[in-house]
Amino acid sequence: MKKLATLALAMVLAGVLGKAALAAPPADTLAEVKKKGVLVAGVKDSLPPFGYIDEKSRTIVGYDIDFINAIAKKLGVKAELKPVTSASRMPQLQEGNIDIIAATMTKNPERAKQIDFSHTYFFTGQKFITKKGAVRSLKDLEGKKIGTAKGSTSEQNVKKAIPSSTVLSFDDYPQAFLALQQGKVAAVTTDEAILAGILAKAPNKAQFEIPNLQISDEPYGLGMRKGDKNFVDFVNKTILEMEKSGEAKKIFEKWFGPTTQFHLQRNFKITADK
Template identity: 70%
Template sequence: MARKIGLFVLALAMVGVLCGAALAGDTLADVKKNGVLVAGVKDSLPPFGSVDPNTKEYVGYDIDFVKYIAKKLGVKVEFKPVSSANRMPMLMEGRVDLLACTMTKNPERAKQIDFSYTYFLTGQKFLTKKGTVKSLKDLEGKKIGTAKGSTSEQNVTKAVPSATVLSFDDYPQAVLGVQQGKVIAATTDESILAGQLGKLEKNPATKGKFEIPDLAISEEPYGLGMRKGDTNLVKFVNDTILEMEKNGEAAKIFEKWFGPNSDSPIKRGSFKITADKRGT
């Protein structure tokens, strides 16, 4: 019996594999035909992607990029919430056309999906209670929180092998862990941590109690994710974001979400969107 079930499951999977192959068509043409671009974004990770409590609309850095691309295409946008763990399957299974969700480009991922040029550059740091962590040594043997299926998870395991890494569904839960003393640090990209710190700074109960020590363990180039072999869409997206850099739109969006007057001020430094090969 068990064998029969096994065969049956295998057969199902085979059917699935064949059907899946039919998916990798020309997404750009499909999007134009259907008049809607489906983008996978984060829904509770300001300043990249979150739902505004008042308007109930998606807002953020990633969101603005997607909106510009859709406008250029002349189609509507539909945002679908994704998590770090489910975003790649969501894309590969065709639930979304494009991923704009703080996704670091790396060679393993590039084997599964295609990335655009780097549209955001940051590095992985730690968010801690003030004064508790001065060097990586202070993290040894402690618990560090991060998100499942992220590069942050894999980097920190390498950088501090003796630490216990706790993976949550998303980063804010790891920051909550720091706040409640369950982990000594939350680790992910500085840009995300800056958003979390900004939130903590706004609240009188937590203001001035947290910091992001100057300890970077990696460089994190973010790319927009598309299905493997979707060359037309990749080219269109790349051309669009290069144009955004040229006409100042990219810098404007950065200023809006990360400028000195934003909730999560960080520096853009010398970063510009170029036809780069980072992370591949």
């Protein structure tokens, strides 16, 4: 009887482990996405103009979303958007809940050990939002509280650039900006393109500015699972084609052109990384 019970338990455990193995992320995302007919992307949903909820359509729109839609179209599948934060996006990818990250994600060596990146599809630099006239140099932020988002490269960069500062990490950048408005921090730091989006939407934006103080370069990549070569190659080929056809520039102009709230110069082209 004891032997039978042990055998039954072993069979149950084998079944559970078998199901766990089935739930693992696909080894070939490209084939799996084509098979299921849906590309699931992790995106921001409160960060204009990269990813935010449009008030009229109640759908997520933005620069990152246009790239995902273009990749999904090339694949001949639908795009499904899942909101992620800076801290949750890599775990969501690695656990197989999403197929790709398109969420203002800076490529760096530390992250590249854990996931694979596409070629750079957006390029910016890390700066600050401060009260107008309050900050002229990095010296003015020494010993001050500076807000940013958890799990972002901005956290590490500002600690290196201003070691005497106290970095307060929030769930997202709008929360950090609220802390600035309330006088709880002296500045908010992240990539200039994100800061421009936050400031453009602020009702009291005349009280704030982005001083010309850059502390790092920030190349954005689309994130995919480590070793997922077929999918990475497909995404890279697609965004290089988008650059060649002018579609990538058109998307930039749509969100950052001179007639937009977020006007920036396009000082990059999508090229194959060396």
